[in-house]
Amino acid sequence: MVLVYIDQADQQIKKSSLEAMSYGAALAKQLGCDVTALILGTVQNNLADLGKHGAQKVYHLKNESLNSLDVKLHSTLIATAAKNANATVVVFAHNINGKAIAPAVAVKLEAGIVTGASSLPNTENGFVVTKTVFSGKAFASIQIETAIKVIAINQNSFGLVDYDTSATIEEINISVPAPSIKITKVDKIEGEIPLTEANLVVSGGRGLKGPEHWNILLDLAKALGASTACSRPVSDSDWRPHHEHVGQTGIQIAPNLYIAIGISGAIQHLAGVNRSKTIVVINKDPEAPFFKAADYGVVGDAFEVVPALTSAILKMKSTA
Amino acid sequence: MKILVCISKTPDTTAKIAFTEGNTKFDENGVQWIINPYDEWYALVKAIELKEKDASTIIHLVTVGLADAEPIIRKALALGGDEAIRVNSNSNDSFYVAKQIATIAKEGSYELIFTGKETIDYNSASIGSMLSAILDFPFVSLANQLDLNGNTATVRREIEGGEETCEVNLPLVISCQKGMAEQRIPNMRGIMAARTKPLKVVEPIETIARTSIKKFESPLAKSGVKLVDPTNMDELVKLLKEEAKVI
Numbered sequence: 232m233v234l235v236y237i238d239q240a241d242q243q244i245k246k247s248s249l250e251a252m253s254y255g256a257a258l259a260k261q262l263g264c265d266v267t268a269l270i271l272g273t274v275q276n277n278l279a280d281l282g283k284h285g286a287q288k289v290y291h292l293k294n295e296s297l298n299s300l301d302v303k304l305h306s307t308l309i310a311t312a313a314k315n316a317n318a319t320v321v322v323f324a325h326n327i328n329g330k331a332i333a334p335a336v337a338v339k340l341e342a343g344i345v346t347g348a349s350s351l352p353n354t355e356n357g358f359v360v361t362k363t364v365f366s367g368k369a370f371a372s373i374q375i376e377t378a379i380k381v382i383a384i385n386q387n388s389f390g391l392v393d394y395d396t397s398a399t400i401e402e403i404n405i406s407v408p409a410p411s412i413k414i415t416k417v418d419k420i421e422g423e424i425p426l427t428e429a430n431l432v433v434s435g436g437r438g439l440k441g442p443e444h445w446n447i448l449l450d451l452a453k454a455l456g457a458s459t460a461c462s463r464p465v466s467d468s469d470w471r472p473h474h475e476h477v478g479q480t481g482i483q484i485a486p487n488l489y490i491a492i493g494i495s496g497a498i499q500h501l502a503g504v505n506r507s508k509t510i511v512v513i514n515k516d517p518e519a520p521f522f523k524a525a526d527y528g529v530v531g532d533a534f535e536v537v538p539a540l541t542s543a544i545l546k547m548k549s550t551a
Numbered sequence: 552m553k554i555l556v557c558i559s560k561t562p563d564t565t566a567k568i569a570f571t572e573g574n575t576k577f578d579e580n581g582v583q584w585i586i587n588p589y590d591e592w593y594a595l596v597k598a599i600e601l602k603e604k605d606a607s608t609i610i611h612l613v614t615v616g617l618a619d620a621e622p623i624i625r626k627a628l629a630l631g632g633d634e635a636i637r638v639n640s641n642s643n644d645s646f647y648v649a650k651q652i653a654t655i656a657k658e659g660s661y662e663l664i665f666t667g668k669e670t671i672d673y674n675s676a677s678i679g680s681m682l683s684a685i686l687d688f689p690f691v692s693l694a695n696q697l698d699l700n701g702n703t704a705t706v707r708r709e710i711e712g713g714e715e716t717c718e719v720n721l722p723l724v725i726s727c728q729k730g731m732a733e734q735r736i737p738n739m740r741g742i743m744a745a746r747t748k749p750l751k752v753v754e755p756i757e758t759i760a761r762t763s764i765k766k767f768e769s770p771l772a773k774s775g776v777k778l779v780d781p782t783n784m785d786e787l788v789k790l791l792k793e794e795a796k797v798i
């Protein structure tokens with residue numbers, strides 16, 4: 232049986248968990264077994280809807296104290312639920328919560344684990360999972376040798392699959408141990424799609440010359456409904472907040488569209504964005520290395536090109 | 552306070568990523584090795600900052616690696632830290648590595664164990680979480696601030712869509728990221744001192760790896776950039792809509 236852990240943030244199921252659900256359902260089909268979702272805490276979503284992404288059944292441990300991340304608690308409960316259900320594979324999203332919890336669950340289940348998986352395993356001869364390594368500069372195929380397996384699937388790498396079904400919900404009862412951490416303050420970034428979940432990202436580099444020029448980038452992002460990112464020197468100089476820093480030493484993203492404005496395309500920057508499906512580079516230097524990694528390029532001054540692109544998008548949207 | 556900092560050796564960020572032996576091994580030819588940036592810039596420097604506040608703090612570094620990891624561990628000692636332990640083994644299996652470090656951690660009764668948020672080579676982000684499970688300690692991931700008050704740690708961490716402050720009792724495992732500390736450069740005194748700091752080599756405990764790498768692959772190269780005239784942004788919008796189908 233494949234068990235898919237559905238995590239939540241702010242009592243909402245994340246898109247990355249729905250991708251994990253779709254992945255788990257496809258894997259169960261490949262293995263010829265059942266697939267069940269597991270959710271801890273209380274969420275506002277209709278859990279039966281997990282069926283739309285392939286869940287046959289949803290185990291729900293309804294307990295408000297599980298709404299925020301406590302790795303010791305969550306990993307213990309997930310491992311217990313997996314054992315009770317005789318799960319042979321446990322699937323996580325490789326997001327902030329999954330990265331923190333999945334390896335601990337693997338230890339508790341004596342399972343081999345692959346995190347950052349990029350596709351379904353090859354099960355013809357063993358159980359081989361492909362993952363991204365070297366910050367997206369390569370892939371490794373990894374054989375899991377244990378009877379129970381844990382997989383954490385990369386965000387934005389397995390598309391949502393729609394099914395025309397509804398899942399049955401089964402409330403489960405596992406006694407919840409005392410929490411190991413106490414949350415004293417929560418600061419949400421309001422109104423923004425987290426970068427790792429964004430389909431469209433507009434990103435700026437040192438070529439924009441200073442924080443006072445960011446309005447042209449923000450206008451473009453708004454016209455597209457995109458999230459914003461930046462290169463490392465930009466966040467190091469406090470032109471933009473740290474959570475926007477993408478790259479090898481920032482966050483790694485894989486949106487459908489990445490628009491890079493005034494970014495040279497250093498190897499450390501590319502490592503964070505090279506899994507994007509489509510890359511557009513706007514740079515006044517035709518020799519900028521980023522053009523080699525781009526699908527579309529505009530050689531020109533960002534201060535002219537970006538506002539023109541924003542207008543063109545608004546025009547397209549108003550006539551669509 | 553006894554702190555254990557986990558140090559990993561990784562290829563330099565500009566290293567050419569290529570493979571040998573029928574794509575089953577990373578090609579180390581000409582590769583420069585560095586301390587994994589998250590381990591160095593955030594985990595190690597944070598430990599040093601804590602020692603600067605409280606001189607009774609003891610910092611030990613641990614790495615699981617062969618003798619070729621020693622220059623890296625000496626460099627880490629040059630930044631700070633009292634002594635280092637090298638577990639004489641090499642493995643790509645996270646559990647194998649975590650098990651070795653957990654064994655060292657138990658023997659040394661450390662109250663704080665630091666890791667970087669992930670390594671820049673295998674990007675597994677697994678060691679901290681695994682250590683916490685093996686040792687049965689709480690785990691706080693993606694920390695960007697830490698204050699200690701007696702037996703209680705106040706940690707700020709990244710969560711989905713924001714940040715959170717939490718209080719946790721020691722002993723504790725923390726994975727560190729940007730914000731936790733300011734990157735430093737080792738000075739001459741540190742480099743000299745590092746030469747004589749103890750670097751203990753211990754043999755690994757027997758552990759069966761749970762995964763093994765079968766092969767590596769490089770991503771497909773992009774087919775080439777399509778240039779669009781900077782005065783014709785309608786064309787770019789059209790391409791993004793109709794050809795790339797991303798907007």
Ligand SMILES: Cc1cc2nc3c(=O)[nH]c(=O)nc-3n(C[C@H](O)[C@H](O)[C@H](O)COP(=O)(O)OP(=O)(O)OC[C@H]3O[C@@H](n4cnc5c(N)ncnc54)[C@H](O)[C@@H]3O)c2cc1C
Pocket residue numbers: 435436437438439461462463464465476477478479480481492493494495496497498499500503513514515516519531532533534564588
């Ligand atoms: C260990 C290590 C880790 C690193 N990690 C990261 C990381 O995670 N992320 C990251 O981003 N960097 C990282 N770096 C830094 C990286 O090497 C580059 O220095 C950095 O990405 C450059 O940022 P940039 O492209 O914004 O600036 P620059 O390299 O200065 O490029 C600015 C670009 O803007 C263009 N430009 C200037 N004016 C205009 C204009 N008017 N219109 C259009 N274009 C214009 C220029 O032609 C140039 O290409 C790391 C470096 C090291 C050593």
